[in-house]
């Protein structure tokens with residue numbers, strides 16, 4: 510672990526150091542230099558040496574400090590005390606790094622896995638995506654909160670994520686739909702936020718080292734070491750997070766996208782009505798709206814609803830939704846999917862895709878830092894068409910483990926991972942990303958139409 514030590518250099522001249530990360534440097538009684546992000550590791554420095562940083566590779570910048578440098582405020586409680594506080598919250602990562610910032614939303618202590626999301630817009634949809642349970646979302650877009658919160662963009666009843674990590678919280682809100690400001694919204698929903706964090710440096714670290722568990726705390730009675738131990742003792746792997754976000758009883762869904770927001774030519778033109786049962790592993794409302802727009806009658810059931818009960822309803826198709834966490838931690842859901850396979854057309858989205866992959870006999874694996882954002886290029890292999898898609902996942906299906914008959918239909922063009930599957934003989938289609946999201950482009954929406962066509966063909970072949 511990097512130690513941040515007091516340095517007292519009696520020698521003449523200047524000491525050269527490299528700027529690594531975030532923070533504010535203080536020197537003796539005089540605050541001579543402020544960086545938005547500075548943390549220095551003097552543990553290996555000797556007089557006259559260039560001080561080394563606890564670098565994550567961001568070491569190109571350098572500057573010269575006066576030789577009477579006596580301390581570094583960040584992570585160093587013995588340095589000069591200021592008569593005012595600029596930070597009241599800490600994010601401590603399992604690699605030992607400590608990031609101090611300003612709290613907004615709820616206060617308290619939370620542990621979760623940190624993932625970065627590259628979406629430029631849509632923070633409300635992200636906050637209400639149940640698939641983020643057990644995760645802190647770090648937004649790479651530095652300016653968050655400027656469009657406030659509105660009543661239409663909710664993707665679920667609650668915010669299930671661990672917390673929100675941002676660079677700047679917008680001091681003003683301006684949007685014709687806004688009814689509330691972000692910090693009030695998060696406070697009411699008991700979600701912690703931290704701002705004034707060097708999100709770029711953390712993103713670089715996650716890209717280099719992979720996802721990291723972190724603890725976000727406003728509790729000043731906890732020492733850095735205690736908080737670090739909490740982070741190191743927690744893991745998202747092997748936890749059933751679906752049971753915490755799924756509905757408790759079945760319900761029907763009727764609202765289509767509708768009105769000015771409808772963007773598909775095909776929506777509303779499907780003359781048949783298809784009965785769809787949607788398994789709620791953490792379902793986003795827009796999945797239900799898009800199915801309703803395509804004329805489906807939808808019944809949503811909890812994640813533990815027995816396959817036999819669902820099949821008794823004689824649905825034309827079944828949807829396996831998105832959901833949080835590790836797909837290997839929910840064998841009961843894989844079993845339910847397996848019992849349904851081959852009987853009716855099924856469509857899996859994200860977690861649903863991963864559960865289908867496992868139910869077919871394949872394996873899933875945890876990616877280095879996953880895909881989270883609204884700008885992921887995906888190629889549909891049969892046509893060569895490229896979609897710009899919205900994604901949120903840390904796990905992926907390993908295509909090499911799939912049985913004969915299963916086809917990879919889509920690949921993520923950033924890293925070549927499997928982004929979609931089909932198994933025509935088993936009436937299976939699935940995609941690893943979010944066709945219901947419209948982060949700007951609506952490229953992936955036709956996946957719903959394909960599901961409709963699959964149900965239609967199946968019905969015709971049976972009549």
Ligand SMILES: NC(=O)CC[C@H](N)C(=O)O
Nearest residue numbers: 831832834859860903904
């Ligand atoms: N959006 C989702 O359904 C996420 C699936 C799964 N929790 C993952 O992280 O890969």
